[in-house]
Amino acid sequence: MSNKKQIRIGLIGTGLMGRIHTNAYKRIPDFFPEYEYQPVLQAVCARREDKVKAFAAQWGYASFETDWKKLIAREDIDAVDICTPNSSHAEIAIAAAAAGKMILCEKPLSKTVKEGEAMVEAVEKARVKNTVWYNYRKVPAVTLAKEIVASGKLGKIFHYRANFLQDWTINPELPQGGDGLWRLDVDAAGSGVTGDLLAHCIDTAMWINGGIKDVSAMTETFVKERVHQGSGQVQKVGIDDACIFHCHFDNGSLGLFEATRYARGHKALYTFEINGENASIRWDLHDMNWLEYFDHKDDPHVRGWRKIHITEGEQPYMKRWWIPGTSIGYEHSFIHHAADFFYALETGKPCHPTFQDALETQKVCQAVLDSANEKKWKDTGVDWKG
Numbered sequence: 578m579s580n581k582k583q584i585r586i587g588l589i590g591t592g593l594m595g596r597i598h599t600n601a602y603k604r605i606p607d608f609f610p611e612y613e614y615q616p617v618l619q620a621v622c623a624r625r626e627d628k629v630k631a632f633a634a635q636w637g638y639a640s641f642e643t644d645w646k647k648l649i650a651r652e653d654i655d656a657v658d659i660c661t662p663n664s665s666h667a668e669i670a671i672a673a674a675a676a677g678k679m680i681l682c683e684k685p686l687s688k689t690v691k692e693g694e695a696m697v698e699a700v701e702k703a704r705v706k707n708t709v710w711y712n713y714r715k716v717p718a719v720t721l722a723k724e725i726v727a728s729g730k731l732g733k734i735f736h737y738r739a740n741f742l743q744d745w746t747i748n749p750e751l752p753q754g755g756d757g758l759w760r761l762d763v764d765a766a767g768s769g770v771t772g773d774l775l776a777h778c779i780d781t782a783m784w785i786n787g788g789i790k791d792v793s794a795m796t797e798t799f800v801k802e803r804v805h806q807g808s809g810q811v812q813k814v815g816i817d818d819a820c821i822f823h824c825h826f827d828n829g830s831l832g833l834f835e836a837t838r839y840a841r842g843h844k845a846l847y848t849f850e851i852n853g854e855n856a857s858i859r860w861d862l863h864d865m866n867w868l869e870y871f872d873h874k875d876d877p878h879v880r881g882w883r884k885i886h887i888t889e890g891e892q893p894y895m896k897r898w899w900i901p902g903t904s905i906g907y908e909h910s911f912i913h914h915a916a917d918f919f920y921a922l923e924t925g926k927p928c929h930p931t932f933q934d935a936l937e938t939q940k941v942c943q944a945v946l947d948s949a950n951e952k953k954w955k956d957t958g959v960d961w962k963g
């Protein structure tokens with residue numbers, strides 16, 4: 578490590594993403610040892626001292642803070658990693674950029690397009706390296722899907738279809754707001770499944786298939802009121818529990834997207850399928866190391882959907898891991914994302930998805946919510962370059 582350039586990480590938020598990002602940083606020196614830039618677990622921040630202290634000790638951070646403003650003000654922090662609920666992303670990121678820190682921000686970029694624009698402006702003004710953790714791009718099978726589409730093997734694309742299905746909020750007794758349940762509180766989350774789940778599907782879709790031009794959507798809030806953990810009162814639920822939208826892509830293909838937290842039996846069923854004139858591809862998060870591929874040019878005697886196990890060294894990211902035939906997991910998508918960030922420091926290129934890319938996704942989310950609200954088609958205003 579001594580001849581390496583150290584990037585001192587300041588992590589904010591110690592929940593699910595705080596743990597998974599920390600795991601990613603810890604794996605970089607072992608699995609990407611030749612990279613010039615390497616992370617150092619310098620400081621972690623959470624609001625409760627007892628909890629953050631225990632987290633720092635368990636995961637190996639050198640120090641801790643209980644106020645993110647203090648963490649950002651520290652001279653010994655190079656990069657700030659934002660793993661807090663959506664409502665805090667803009668304030669933290671804008672302050673971190675002003676302090677000249679690199680920023681790795683969890684998705685969705687922001688609660689609104691307006692906030693997202695201010696965040697993009699802040700990182701551009703400060704010229705700080707930035708990325709947003711749309712990690713599914715970094716699943717080897719998904720990266721390979723992108724490469725296959727980019728190679729032209731599918732020919733003209735007609736359809737892009739994606740689902741993200743869960744079932745964890747069906748119980749009407751589940752409260753909203755506070756630790757663990759901020760996703761149900763519109764003030765903390767910005768939106769429901771649109772910003773939480775569809776944002777992932779939209780990012781992957783635009784990365785693989787180009788910009789989304791316009792959308793027509795419907796949303797539903799099945800449970801209209803829930804007790805708020807903050808006030809203790811029964812309050813209106815302001816998030817979308819389910820959302821379905823269809824759209825036109827810039828390349829002329831049609832898109833169909835659905836996300837819900839009311840699909841009984843499904844925990845995190847993220848799937849997508851792309852149909853082109855020559856071939857089709859599909860992927861399923863539950864079977865994340867596999868890509869299904871149908872090629873119409875195959876000999877008709879053996880033509881059919883083939884299931885490709887993405888574990889060969891020639892396939893994206895896989896030369897870093899074990900041996901052909903053995904699988905990797907969900908956490909590896911974050912390790913790959915962190916690695917791409919450090920490699921981008923070496924090359925001087927952006928680490929996609931950048932704040933700008935994530936702003937384009939935010940525009941689609943906003944258009945989806947507006948369309949559902951107004952019961953009208955909406956242009957997204959997306960200018961996709963990512």
Ligand SMILES: NC(=O)c1ccc[n+]([C@@H]2O[C@H](COP(=O)([O-])OP(=O)(O)OC[C@H]3O[C@@H](n4cnc5c(N)ncnc54)[C@H](O)[C@@H]3O)[C@@H](O)[C@H]2O)c1
Pocket residue numbers: 589590591592593594595622623624645659660661662663665683684685710711712756757773
């Ligand atoms: N990329 C992905 O696949 C993925 C998956 C899950 C969550 N996320 C995103 O990551 C972010 C965090 O989600 P999570 O699931 O880790 O949530 P979580 O509830 O598990 O953790 C959030 C953490 O933020 C802390 N926190 C809240 N306000 C804070 C403040 N002012 N200062 C310091 N800490 C504060 C909480 O105490 C908690 O530790 C969200 O934006 C979410 O959308 C992304």
